[in-house]
Amino acid sequence: MSTQLPIKRYRRLRYNPLVRDLVRETVLTKNDFIYPLFVVPGEKVKNPVKSMPGVYQLSIDMLVKECAEVASLGLKAVILFGIPEHKDEVGSGAYDENGIIQRSIRAIKKEVPYLLVITDVCLCEYTSHGHCGVLDGEEIVNDATVSLLAKEALSHADAGADMIAPSDMMDGRIYAIRKALDYKGHTKIPIMSYAAKYASGYYGPFRDAADSTPAFGDRRSHQMDIGNAEEALREVEADIEENADIVMVKPAGPYLDIIRKVKDTFKMPTAAYQVSGEYAMIKAAGANGWIDEPRVMMESLYAIKRAGADMILTYFAKEAAKRL
């Protein structure tokens, strides 16, 4: 007989799964994912990457098959990383018109034309020293590297890439790449910039997959310091000014605060890269029976989207698609 309001009952919306679905704020779809793939020379090659169960280095013939499967699962986009036949000081394989990525793009476009093909642009897979640019002694020289990155991006576009994704973190590369693309008439090809990419320990397994571990030193002279958030906003702002169409934060899970800040500040299409180490940790704990792997996988992806990502580059794309 109290005149008080009934107590707030938040559980009212949680009893019925249909009601839960109605009020769910964040929804993942197959349109959200970009699936990374690693291409190697040879034929009929499908090398498992030890630290990334379910991920393989594929020769071009196998890559095309994989792309057909990816598309049949309802996924829309892949991002390609190439491991060349020969590496040299200046990463020539990266901008060779018959390089591994250039041939891969043409092969995929022939067999699976409706799949969106994004290409990673960097030199570290192609240089003998494993650094993301050309060296003067032990220094990665910015502007000389940028010219080569523009050449690399242009050769990907010429081969038929749908989108270009520079991951190198050199200064001024988005401007240089946009200019090179536009000058050659590729005005409609978007650039997805790895805009806020941190010098992260979570890239370890990737460097095995892409054979891109630096022969000496690390990537701290170009990738961002792990303690910085405001600097991420300056990096993203610069890339937007230079005409990036999509901006990326990388890694994703450990940098959810950065994703949210970037989204709120710039309201740009925002990508997040759930990197190799994030994947490997979930896989390893799952394999040991320490976590419910599919459940944690979905939760990790929801967290990234909830933080503000419009799209997620993830090695879980195929597995997640099967659950959606």
Ligand code: PBG
């Ligand atoms: C190359 C590149 C890296 C990744 C994407 N592009 C590695 C690095 O910077 O060392 C990392 C992806 C991953 O860990 O899954 N610049």
Ligand code: ZN
């Ligand atoms: Zn690199």
